[in-house]
Amino acid sequence: xxxxxxxxxxxxxxxxxxxxxxxxxxxxxxxxxxxxxxxxxxxxxxxxxxxxxxxxxxxxxxxxxxxxxxxxxxxxxxxxxxxxxxxxxxxxxxxxxxxxxxxxxxxxxxxxxxxxxxxxxxxxxxxxxxxxxxxxxxxxxxxxxxxxxxxxxxxxxxxxxxxxxxxxxxxxxxxxxxxxxxxxxxxxxxxxxxxxxxxxxxxxxxxxxxxxxxxxxxxxxxxxxxxxxxxxxxxxxxxxxxxxxxxxxxxxxxxxxxxxxxxxxxxxxxxxxxxxxxxxxxxxxxxxxxxxxxxxxxxxxxxxxxxxxxxxxxxxxxxxxx
Numbered sequence: 001x002x003x004x005x006x007x008x009x010x011x012x013x014x015x016x017x018x019x020x021x022x023x024x025x026x027x028x029x030x031x032x033x034x035x036x037x038x039x040x041x042x043x044x045x046x047x048x049x050x051x052x053x054x055x056x057x058x059x060x061x062x063x064x065x066x067x068x069x070x071x072x073x074x075x076x077x078x079x080x081x082x083x084x085x086x087x088x089x090x091x092x093x094x095x096x097x098x099x100x101x102x103x104x105x106x107x108x109x110x111x112x113x114x115x116x117x118x119x120x121x122x123x124x125x126x127x128x129x130x131x132x133x134x135x136x137x138x139x140x141x142x143x144x145x146x147x148x149x150x151x152x153x154x155x156x157x158x159x160x161x162x163x164x165x166x167x168x169x170x171x172x173x174x175x176x177x178x179x180x181x182x183x184x185x186x187x188x189x190x191x192x193x194x195x196x197x198x199x200x201x202x203x204x205x206x207x208x209x210x211x212x213x214x215x216x217x218x219x220x221x222x223x224x225x226x227x228x229x230x231x232x233x234x235x236x237x238x239x240x241x242x243x244x245x246x247x248x249x250x251x252x253x254x255x256x257x258x259x260x261x262x263x264x265x266x267x268x269x270x271x272x273x274x275x276x277x278x279x280x281x282x283x284x285x286x287x288x289x290x291x292x293x294x295x296x297x298x299x300x301x302x303x304x305x306x307x308x309x310x311x312x313x314x315x316x317x318x319x320x321x322x
Contacts, residue, residue: 001059001060002057002058002059002060003017003021003057003058004055004056004057004058005017005052005053005054005055005056005057005058006054007054009052010052010053010054010056011051011052011053012051012052013049013050013051013052014034014039014041014046014047014048014049014050014051014052014058015027015030015031015034015048015049017052017058018030018033018034018039018058022060026104026130028104028105028109031048033060034046034047034048035048037061038060038061039058039059039060039061040058040059040061041056041057041058041059042056042057043057043059046058081116082094082095082096082097082100082113082116083095083097085147085304085306086304089152089153090151090152090153090155090156090296090297091149091150091151091152091156091160091296092121092135092149092150092152093147093148093149093150093292093304094113094147094148094149094150095145095146095147095148095306096113096140096144096145096146096147096148096289097145097309098142098143098144098145098284098285098309099142099143100112100113100116100142101113101142102114102136102139102140102142102148103133103134103136103139113134113136114133114134114136117134117135117136117150118134121134121152123152124150124152127151127152127153127154127157128151128154128157129157134150135150135151135152135153135156135157136148136150136151137149137150137151137157137160137161137164138164138169138171138241140289141244141247141285141287143261143284143285144285144287144288144289145288145289145306145309146173146288146289146290146306147289147290147291147292147304147305147306148289148292149292149294149304155297156297159295159297160294163294163295164241167239167240168294168295169292169293169294170237170291170292170293170294170303171237171238171241171289171291171292172235172236172237172289172290172291172292173235173236173237173238173246173287173288173289173290174225174233174234174235174236174287174288174290174308175233175234175236175246175250175257175286175287175288176228176231176232176233176234176257176258176282176286176312176315176316177231177232177234177250177255177256177257177258177286178230178231178255178256178258178265178277178279179230179231179232179254179255179277180227180230180232181222181224181232181234181255184223184224185221185222185223185224186221186222186223187219187220187221187222188202188218188219188220188221188222188249188250188252188253189205189218189219189220190202190203190204190205190218190249190252191203191205191212191215191216191217191218192215192216192218192242192243192244192245192248192249193212193214193215193216194214199262200242200243200244200248201248201252202218202248202249202251202252203215216240216242217240218240218242218245218248218249219238219239219240220236220237220238220239220245220246220249220250221236221237221238221239222234222235222236222237223235228316228319228320229319229322230277230278231258231319232255233316234250235290236250244262244263246287247260247262247263247285247287248263250263251263257285257286257287258280258281258282258285258286259281259282259283259284259285259286260285260287261285264279265279282311282312282315283311283315284311284312286312286315288306288308288309288312289306290305290306290308291303291304291305291306292304292305
């Protein structure tokens with residue numbers, strides 16, 4: 001397969017250009033192909049971030065289908081098996097441990113939750129509208145644990161996806177945050193966008209308008225479960241599903257989550273009025289997907305729960321006894 005670059009196509013990055021041409025390949029697969037020497041520019045091995053020039057000739061080697069396969073080898077099998085909470089013919093409810101990516105990013109990681117799903121349920125490779133998603137409709141951050149759903153067929157996939165779109169799915173999380181949250185219940189309604197460095201941040205509203213046109217509406221509700229010394233244990237419900245939404249929102253209102261290494265306090269102490277609260281690390285982010293509720297394919301409401309992991313309960317109990 002060959003592509004000859006015309007002037008309107010020049011100045012594009014190679015991987016982005018190929019993602020438009022190779023519709024059956026994901027960006028991570030394309031990057032693997034390039035790194036494995038399966039893509040040539042003017043008969044020389046290409047680089048992932050190479051920019052194209054007019055009259056460049058791109059060659060895709062004939063063995064693309066065999067060498068660029070995403071079949072998981074024994075070395076790539078994930079080492080931690082998620083616990084299966086519930087399973088029927090339509091969906092799978094799992095308890096995701098920390099340390100596992102849900103699906104590969106553009107870097108093409110292996111050992112993801114999708115890899116595990118393909119090993120255990122090979123038929124999931126054809127479920128849904130995206131490659132390398134394995135029937136997954138929503139996700140959790142790599143370092144966040146808890147309950148997740150996976151569709152096992154297309155009918156279930158679109159049935160469940162529509163409930164996410166209409167904000168009908170009940171998603172409850174547990175988080176331990178710095179300080180004493182005074183509003184109970186509380187609501188955070190700050191649009192989320194990117195700052196000049198590309199990091200996701202919460203922006204203030206300007207009246208009823210968004211701060212920036214590209215900001216996305218985000219809404220988080222919470223209620224106080226318990227005050228534990230200088231911390232507050234919250235039950236959190238998200239009504240939208242933005243990247244890092246809970247972490248960004250809680251940090252924006254002055255209550256960052258313990259153990260969060262991205263939206264963490266910048267100093268060793270947080271100041272709440274006249275009090276100084278020491279920044280501590282519970283060994284992981286104290287955020288856990290606790291409950292998930294939705295309508296099954298018979299339109300019966302079902303709920304599933306994942307208990308707080310022992311690492312976090314031990315940390316809580318230790319704080320109570322100090």
